[in-house]
Amino acid sequence: MGVIALSWLDILLSALPLAALAGAFAWQRLGLGRAMLIGAARTFVQLALVGFVLKGVFQNAHPVWTLCFSLVMLGMGTWEVSRRQHRRFAGGGTVGLAVLGLFTAGFTVTVFALLALVGVSPWWSPQYAIPLLGMILGNTMTGIALGMDTLTQSAWKQRAVIENRLALGETAGESVAELKRESVRTAMTPIVNSLAVCGVVSLPGMMTGQILSGSDPLAAVRYQMMIMYLIASGAGFGSLLTIQLCASRLFDGRERLRLDRLLEAPK
């Protein structure tokens, strides 16, 4: 049994309530309608593009295509992490940290899942590899972006405290230990919260999709459990690693606080 397919006309109809909402926003002078319509248009274009590309990649399954698609996702994730920073390291350091965190945590967890859990053959089959990597990278990206932003922002605000601690003979690591812990907590809050309410308050999109397409709910639930655990570890290891590296970049070899390396992001 397959999912009941939606036609392009159905999509147009599903946008009708949105158009009505935009009208209501305009009437209320909320100044939101424009941004929402642009967002809706972007959703349409981006998803349509992804759909066509995925269709091509699935029909011509080849490791190179899976790799290409993965690298594009890595690039977009990096760009998004960097975009969410209020302060960035001069000389592209932020981009480097984001790539490293996303790649190390996101790719490792995905490959582990493909090889050890899903056991699809070949392991790089785009139909499994791409959605798994997408979900894991997306959550790792959120964690890394939140964690790095919290660390650099709080270091900036607490410059005097950090330097006073250094002057009292604390090491660089000791002087920002609390900021690092706070940053990891902030990075992990969304995912820890979603673990707690998963299935009760929210039905995750992947599981919903599988159920709609006719899968056995128990099979869908098992997939979702796996995904939740994988995205939590991807986001967790990714932010641990990035926050550690980011903290050490705040200091030079003589353990001097080097906030001059951080540039305020243009508004």
Add this chain to the structure above:
Amino acid sequence: MSRFEVKELCYGGFGPVSFALQTGERIGVTGPSGCGKTRLLRALADLDAWEGQIRLDGQAPQAVAASAWRRRVAYLPAESQWWHDVVGAHFAAAPAAEDLDALGLDAAVLAWPVARLSSGEKQRLGLLRTLANRPAVLLLDEPTAHLDAARALAFEALVADRGARDGMMAVWVAHDPEQLRRVAARGYRMAAGGVWGEVASWA
């Protein structure tokens, strides 16, 4: 005998600065705002980048970990920072009761929340917190700006006591010539741009 020696020190566009201290000795440094006095102390503590030569008993800062150097050559900032809720949490070991008393601090001050401290109390507690590391050289930046005359004298006396008792040396940055005359045998004046010269007398 210990010796703190600074030769041709340049930092952040200021300098060159040269001076030497012997066991228990203190020098005063004065000059207009923005001439690089605070930056000098920060460079000596290796908190800012510098060039030239710094030696404590013949040892350069690079020879030890930065944190170890900063315990020996300790910078006391003008505004001390307090990051825990309770005063006592900032001290690895509680300061001696006679030191608290000498500075006119309440014996129970360690149990106070930080929010209760006045600026003057913070300055005096900041001194005790730094002295707890038993530094060889203390770098003081306008340390009594928030203290009344009597408290300032008590503060000066405690630093002098450490000089006599432990041989602690000090670089004392201040604007008040009266205070510099009391605390330092010798002195230096910095002009705008960090031009460094010895003064014959505090005027």
